[in-house]
Amino acid sequence: MVVRHYLGYGGDGTLVGVSGSGDAVVLRGVRKRYGDVTAVAGVDLTIAAGEVVALLGPNGAGKSTTVDIMVGLRAPDAGEVSLYGMAPRRALDEGRVGAVLQAGALLPNATVGELLRAIAALQPHPLPVAEVAAAAGVSELLRRRTDRLSGGQQQRVRFALALVGDPSLLVLDEPTAGLDVAARRDFWAGVRRYAGQGRTVLFSTHYLEEADEVADRIVLIDRGRVVADGPTTAIRAMGSARQVRCTLPDADPDALRDLPGVSSVEVHGAAVVLRSNDSDATLRALLAAYPLAHDVEVNAAALTDAFLELTGAEAH
Numbered sequence: 001m002v003v004r005h006y007l008g009y010g011g012d013g014t015l016v017g018v019s020g021s022g023d024a025v026v027l028r029g030v031r032k033r034y035g036d037v038t039a040v041a042g043v044d045l046t047i048a049a050g051e052v053v054a055l056l057g058p059n060g061a062g063k064s065t066t067v068d069i070m071v072g073l074r075a076p077d078a079g080e081v082s083l084y085g086m087a088p089r090r091a092l093d094e095g096r097v098g099a100v101l102q103a104g105a106l107l108p109n110a111t112v113g114e115l116l117r118a119i120a121a122l123q124p125h126p127l128p129v130a131e132v133a134a135a136a137g138v139s140e141l142l143r144r145r146t147d148r149l150s151g152g153q154q155q156r157v158r159f160a161l162a163l164v165g166d167p168s169l170l171v172l173d174e175p176t177a178g179l180d181v182a183a184r185r186d187f188w189a190g191v192r193r194y195a196g197q198g199r200t201v202l203f204s205t206h207y208l209e210e211a212d213e214v215a216d217r218i219v220l221i222d223r224g225r226v227v228a229d230g231p232t233t234a235i236r237a238m239g240s241a242r243q244v245r246c247t248l249p250d251a252d253p254d255a256l257r258d259l260p261g262v263s264s265v266e267v268h269g270a271a272v273v274l275r276s277n278d279s280d281a282t283l284r285a286l287l288a289a290y291p292l293a294h295d296v297e298v299n300a301a302a303l304t305d306a307f308l309e310l311t312g313a314e315a316h
């Protein structure tokens with residue numbers, strides 16, 4: 001078995017060594033159907049210890065099913081899953097994995113502190129509750145009842161519950177769905193602190209900005225398959241590299257589409273947006289053919305473009 005060593009920064013800024021044996025996650029040929037619906041159509045995925053990976057895809061892409069299979073909540077119809085070389089259930093029992101899955105209710109009639117202590121007592125190597133509460137940003141909530149929390153507070157409590165077993169791998173299924181911008185920012189700040197200790201994080205999302213800001217690798221999933229997998233910067237570059245915008249009255253979309261490098265054309269009145277794989281060539285040809293074009297701008301294409309292009313999805 002391969003043994004790798006990773007370096008990361010501890011929460012207090014000190015350099016810490018985290019050693020892990022083998023890969024954190026290995027999925028091989030995983031498939032799952034629900035009746036006639038193929039939710040996961042053969043997913044292969046290996047995540048090395050220390051990676052922060054976003055599983056990104058549109059609604060119904062198969063993200064939750066993949067995550068549920070990964071943490072042993074569902075059995076695949078075919079394929080193999082291992083976490084640290086073990087069956088998922090065993091890795092969970094050993095406290096190697098913490099998960100925040102799609103909204104299950106928190107135990108009612110208990111305070112956050114009571115709930116955290118109860119779950120900590122079940123863990124083979126729990127962290128001190130005060131430490132976990134601070135890491136997840138719930139120190140102020142320990143005496144609050146779980147049924148009196150806002151959505152963002154509830155998610156931070158779920159995050160604390162996932163951390164209390166001191167897991168090496170954290171799996172988060174759309175953890176910020178339904179949260180406002182401030183609550184999302186707070187949640188990801190906690191996840192970044194955890195990831196900064198050299199631990200492994202896999203989260204699913206359909207928020208492109210979250211994948212872009214939080215993950216160092218994106219696995220793009222669509223209709224149950226991995227359609228792209230690579231560093232965030234590389235995934236972004238897979239879309240049309242640039243947008244060329246200009247103002248051009250009476251533009252003919254078909255003629256614009258014939259310009260060199262152009263992969264798509266949008267015309268809204270006099271506003272023209274070209275997507276181009278070679279913006280220099282596009283720009284030269286545009287200005288030569290249309291001297292009246294003005295207010296010309298060239299922008300890096302957003303990750304959204306790469307995403308839509310690769311999945312053929314409609315804009316959300």
Ligand SMILES: Nc1ncnc2c1ncn2[C@@H]1O[C@H](COP(=O)(O)OP(=O)(O)OP(=O)(O)O)[C@@H](O)[C@H]1O
Nearest residue numbers: 034037039057058059060061062063064065066206
């Ligand atoms: N329990 C179930 N029974 C039947 N079909 C299901 C079930 N769970 C999911 N599906 C279907 O499987 C497909 C994949 O669903 P899944 O929830 O894994 O996707 P997702 O990418 O997580 O979507 P979302 O972003 O909307 O949560 C969808 O077509 C969905 O309708």
